[in-house]
Amino acid sequence: MSQITVPPGFDFQQAGKEVLEIERAGLAQLDRYINNDFSRACEAIFQCVGKVIVMGMGKSGHIGRKMAATFASTGTPAFFVHPGEASHGDLGMVTSNDIVIAISNSGESSEILALIPVLKRLRVPLICITARPDSAMGRASDIHLCISVPQEACPLGLAPTTSTTVTLVMGDALAVALLKARGFTAEDFALSHPGGALGRKLLLRVNDIMHSGEDIPRVGKDAMLRDVLLEITRKNLGMTVICDDDMNIAGIFTDGDLRRVFDMQTDLNNLPIADVMTSGGIRVKSGTLAVDALNIMQSHNITSVLVADGNHLLGIVHMHDLLRAGVV
Structure with missing residues (x-):
């Protein structure tokens, strides 16, 4: 039974640092398993014309869900299938065009082992990620990726800790290697994240949000300053464009320009806008990313x-x- 009180002198920080040391050692050992089998797994996934199906029970299942999500968001179509549910109908999601990644530290997951004969009959390539190449899953796999670790961070050696961390990193290594091989770009990434801040920054263009038509504050080149002030007030953008009837730009006039005009101590009612406007104006093309327009404004x-x-x-x-x- 768990203790109700903390033992005298117990150091939580030290306990936490010991976990880091143990897990770092496990990750250091993973380097040896990024080998020819890793390359074969990447090549098989790269050539897959279907989807990557990730399976795992318990903690391996949690890691598998994250692995599938990382694949899917970085250019490798993937989803997670629970092995228990697969035995009761969800295996119908898997086709011969797919590839299966099955995760089990022991390599003896009965739920996954029960599925292997069907996967073999469907001729679905099987990549198994386990700590034991000689396990039942390891022997049955077409490609085996080892995630053996010196020890778990759990002092009882029972709770998956180092092993799940190493498995997570192995999945990241696969996903990122494939991302690079596919030439996956930031814009590609944004397409699978349209609802997030990154998607808005990488997908939104100025023509999606610009004021156009009658919403544009504008006056002719022969306008007087008083006409300009009325237009700025009506359109509420703090500026107006000076252009001809064909929308050819002559210049702009802003709130800041108005403050400078006040310093001139001139007759505001009879001042031609052509005398005080700023010629040209900073501009972007309609397909410019909104985030690039923001950078221009800030600079x-x-x-x-x-x-x-x-x-x-x-x-x-x-x-x-x-x-x-x-975007901001």
Whole structure:
């Protein structure tokens, strides 16, 4: 039975550091198992025209779920199948085009062993990850990956600790090696993470969020400053574009420009905008990533950029648009 009180002088930090030392030793030994069998496993997965099916019971199952998730998000279609459920119908998810990765530290998981004859009959390639190449699973595998460790971090030698860490790292090694072999890019990664911050940063483009058409604050080149101030107030973007009827950009005028005009002590009602506008204006193309537009704004210390095709105005993106889109 567990003790209710902490033993006198017990050092939690020391106990934690001992776990790190033991698990580091296990990971150091894993290097020897990144060998020809590892290369064969990567090649088999790379050539697979179906999906990678990962299986495991107990703690191995938890690691297997993470392994499948990592594969799936890095360009290798994969999913986890519980061995117990597989024996009761879920094995129908597996086809001859797939490849199975089965995980068991002992290599003697009865639930997985019960499935192997069916997998062999379907001619499904089998990669087994165990600590014992001579185990029943090791002997039955087409490719065996060893994850043997010197000892578990659990002082009883019972709770899977070092072994699960090493198995997790073996899965990461497979996934990342395949990612590199496929030439998988950050944009590819974003496509499988559209709901996250990374997806928004790598998929969202300025044309998805820009103000266009009648929402663009703009005035003609012959406008007076008072007309400009009314347009800035109506469109509420803190700036306006000065352009002709064909949307060819002449310049911009911002809140900051207005503060400088006040310092000029001139007649604001009769001041042509052409005399005080900033020519040109910083602009990006419509296909520019929103995160790149953000970087441009930050580097120039501005709050909006023009979206244009050459000198032809298409829209405006404001910092607030990026905030609402979750890019900032």
